[in-house]
Amino acid sequence: GENVEQHPSTLSVQEGDSAVIKCTYSDSASNYFPWYKQELGKRPQLIIDIRSNVGEKKDQRIAVTLNKTAKHFSLHITETQPEDSAVYFCAASYDQTGANNLFFGTGTRLTVIP
Amino acid sequence: DTGVSQDPRHKITKRGQNVTFRCDPISEHNRLYWYRQTLGQGPEFLTYFQNEAQLEKSRLLSDRFSAERPKGSFSTLEIQRTEQGDSAMYLCASSTGTGPLYGYTFGSGTRLTVV
Numbered sequence: 001g002e003n004v005e006q007h008p009s010t011l012s013v014q015e016g017d018s019a020v021i022k023c024t025y026s027d028s029a030s031n032y033f034p035w036y037k038q039e040l041g042k043r044p045q046l047i048i049d050i051r052s053n054v055g056e057k058k059d060q061r062i063a064v065t066l067n068k069t070a071k072h073f074s075l076h077i078t079e080t081q082p083e084d085s086a087v088y089f090c091a092a093s094y095d096q097t098g099a100n101n102l103f104f105g106t107g108t109r110l111t112v113i114p
Numbered sequence: 115d116t117g118v119s120q121d122p123r124h125k126i127t128k129r130g131q132n133v134t135f136r137c138d139p140i141s142e143h144n145r146l147y148w149y150r151q152t153l154g155q156g157p158e159f160l161t162y163f164q165n166e167a168q169l170e171k172s173r174l175l176s177d178r179f180s181a182e183r184p185k186g187s188f189s190t191l192e193i194q195r196t197e198q199g200d201s202a203m204y205l206c207a208s209s210t211g212t213g214p215l216y217g218y219t220f221g222s223g224t225r226l227t228v229v
């Protein structure tokens with residue numbers, strides 16, 4: 001099955017700086033890579049996703065890049081704000097059976113220092 | 115609220131008791147998923163329904179776990195003879211999932227504590 005590794009486990013940045021979180025996956029068949037933000041005690045919320053036919057996607061201050069050859073993808077947050085503080089999870093999925101079940105990384109706790 | 119609803123939000127039970135959780139997905143979503151999340155970890159896949167059919171189960175889902183989605187709408191997850199290791203957040207998610215892959219919408223989860 002798929003194995004997703006995520007680094008770093010914790011990340012502290014000054015407000016206004018950029019944050020980068022990196023994930024690797026093991027199964028070359030994976031073709032969908034979402035990122036979720038989870039605030040303390042709340043549900044994971046999809047913030048951005050990318051499909052394997054695209055190398056980069058951007059949505060305002062958030063961008064995701066995908067390198068299929070190296071089997072890694074990254075989340076980039078620019079001009080960080082205190083409300084960006086949360087745990088971020090990457091995930092990978094392959095739809096071979098139609099299930100689209102996600103394999104999650106272990107999360108990165110991002111702290112933005114005002 | 116048109117999101118994914120889960121009930122109850124919290125459940126404390128004694129070891130050995132049975133518990134049942136409910137999930138109401140977004141109405142037009144035909145795919146429903148159950149995940150389990152322990153502290154400091156990402157969600158782990160448990161099982162998946164397309165309409166009323168349970169199409170995939172993780173090996174994490176032991177014989178003590180059973181899930182149903184009888185009419186293709188809400189779903190229930192039952193844990194029999196609970197163990198302390200079952201303590202976790204149980205998350206439900208739904209998606210349309212037809213054709214190209216779509217992101218999930220998660221519910222707020224049911225936090226189970228087995229004492």
